[in-house]
Amino acid sequence: MKVTFLTAGTGSYHCGACMRDNTLVTSLHKAGHEVSLLPMYLPMQLDEEALPQVQRAPIFFGGINVYLQQKFRIFRHTPRWLDRLMNGRGLLRSAAKRSHMTSPRDQGEMCLAMLQVEESKLTKELDKLVDWLEHHERPEVIALSNSMLCGLTRELKKRLGDIPVITFFQGEDTFLDSLPEPYRSKSWEEMKERLAQCDVLVAPSRFYAGLMTERLGLAEGRIEVLPNGINLEGYGDRREGGPQAIGYLARMSREKGLGDLVDAYLLFQEAGGFPSCRLRIAGACTLGDEEFVEEQKKKIERAGLSELVDWYPNVTREEKAEFLRGLTVFSVPVQYPEAFGLYLVEAMASGVPVVNPAAWSFPEIAEETGGGRVVAAGDLRALVRGWEELLADPAEIVAMGERGRRGVEERYSVAAMRDGFVEIAGRILAAAGRPDS
Known part of the structure; x- marks a missing residue:
């Protein structure tokens, strides 16, 4: 052909x-x-x-x-x-x-x-x-x-x-x-x-x-x-033993939900259940995104949480795979009708469970793979609860991660x-x- x-x-x-x-x-x-x-x-x-x-x-x-x-x-x-x-x-x-x-x-x-x-x-x-x-x-x-x-x-x-x-x-x-x-x-x-x-x-x-x-x-x-x-080559197992971390891998923009993610993390830290849990943010950052990203960094700084938040702009494939291996849970709370969400599949391929809004294509991917759970869309506290429930259950993190990886291999491989x-x-x-x- x-x-x-x-x-x-x-x-x-x-x-x-x-x-x-x-x-x-x-x-x-x-x-x-x-x-x-x-x-x-x-x-x-x-x-x-x-x-x-x-x-x-x-x-x-x-x-x-x-x-x-x-x-x-x-x-x-x-x-x-x-x-x-x-x-x-x-x-x-x-x-x-x-x-x-x-x-x-x-x-x-x-x-x-x-x-x-x-x-x-x-x-x-x-x-x-x-x-x-x-x-x-x-x-x-x-x-x-x-x-x-x-x-x-x-x-x-x-x-x-x-x-x-x-x-x-x-x-x-x-x-x-x-x-x-x-x-x-x-x-x-x-x-x-x-x-x-x-x-x-x-x-x-x-x-x-x-x-x-x-x-x-x-x-x-x-x-x-x-x-x-996706090409599954290079995606390794989630690392055990490091600090707990909530991760985001998408363009660093308002539309992709980065602002909502940061706001949810501030609520999560206010609750105080997991004070050492980090927030790790990776993805494309263009000149047009920089002002918005700086606004998010200032929000985090005002909350006194800068030491717990890591930024990884414009990562390579190798850096992306290594980044994903260091996460405990993964979220990208997109604000628009997302047609697919390749980043969810990449996280699941690394054995990282996903918590995302019950909107757009996300419930479909979670159902097909078993590698994630969805929470009420537009409700930051529901997102926080989703993180808390998983972080409190290490066995479910491992089980969901394994289900997600198998689901990606079966349904979302190249x-x-x-x-x-x-x-x-x-x-x-x-x-x-x-x-x-």
């Missing part, structure tokens, strides 16, 4: 969708499939090594070129050698660090332009992508890493012989809802129309499949479920994700009269 993934990069911080795609592509390659991954907008920030062909791949719809072409007519006619210069990875990574400065209006304009790409000011970039796919990749199937790329489908099918397209959902509703009007409504409407042209729609959880089915007015069953999976993808791709190739090679 010959598959090309189109994946939106972030340039400056680890992104779950990027890591998911890289893990899946690597696993497909090892299984004998001919597979490639083309980054869109920005370079990908990965915590695992990419395949050589992925590292060499050019970046399409480079963020600087897209911005300039959207704003200034002259850049829609610049020579390709100049476009390639502006697609330099170093230059794009530098621009990505300032992406938080992009105005909501600009984000709305660019989102709608990508959903209506053949009618937009970005047709030069579209031609570059199609030319590359036609003359270099020649895929049998194209996989779009998120549904906001579905605007490409019409032209890809038109110019590449009705090629099958698989489109993944990865939490797009939060971004779309953040856009100002009229871009918000227009983007939702355009996405619904464009998704009809995709052969298969895939969500990482039953929760998110249901949410997007409702938001987009799709037929029941139109969105299939293929859970994200092998399970790869086999599910191969089944979906093989099915649509057969339906199109193109048996996979």
Whole structure:
């Protein structure tokens, strides 16, 4: 089977969708499939090594070129050698660090332009992508890493012989809802129309499949479920004997619930049942997150707890695995409808039990693995009680950790994700009269 993934990069911080795609592509390659991954907008920030062909791949719809072409007519006619210069990875990574400065209006304009790409000011970039796919990749199937790329489908099918397209959902509703009007409504409407042209729609959880089915007015069953999976290599057993520690591993942002986590920890310490229990916080921290992180550090300092809180920004894969092994329990109390929550699976793979809100995809993951418990959403005291109950029961911590690790191996491994993808791709190739090679 010959598959090309189109994946939106972030340039400056680890992104779950990027890591998911890289893990899946690597696993497909090892299984004998001919597979490639083309980054869109920005370079990908990965915590695992990419395949050589992925590292060499050019970046399409480079963020600087897209911005300039959207704003200034002259850049829609610049020579390709100049476009390639502006697609330099170093230059794009530098621009990505300032992406938080992009105005909501600009984000709305660019989102709608990508959903209506053949009618937009970005047709030069579209031609570059199609030319590359036609003359270099020649895929049998194209996989779009998120549904906001579905605007490409019409032209890809038109110019590449009705090629099958698989489109993944990865939490797009939060971004779309953040856009100002009229871009918000227009983007939702355009996405619904464009998704009809995709052969298969895939969500990482039953929760998110249901949410997007409702938001987009799709037929029941139109969105299939293929859970994200992780490469289990390097995840070790939870360390015994160290200090008790509550852990968080996600982007250090308000939306991911870091502020709620800190507030809950302050309540937890006020109760006084576990005065030596530490709080350990790891994850991506961008320039746009730094002010919020400083606010949390000041809150902790005012409570006199700074010595009990450890910060680990922008960790590598090896550092992440070591970080997880040093935790007793794990929580990421996200504030928005989380489509999956790869961090929960990573914690469980390390034998660390999870306590998270009974919302979004979290109950589904806890039920499927047995590696966590859920508490009332939006109730910080319920979160604290969840921590206290587990910390007071070391035997249950061990038992839940073991259940979670087994559950991840069975349901959320990269092998399970790869086999599910191969089944979906093989099915649509057969339906199109193109048996996979």
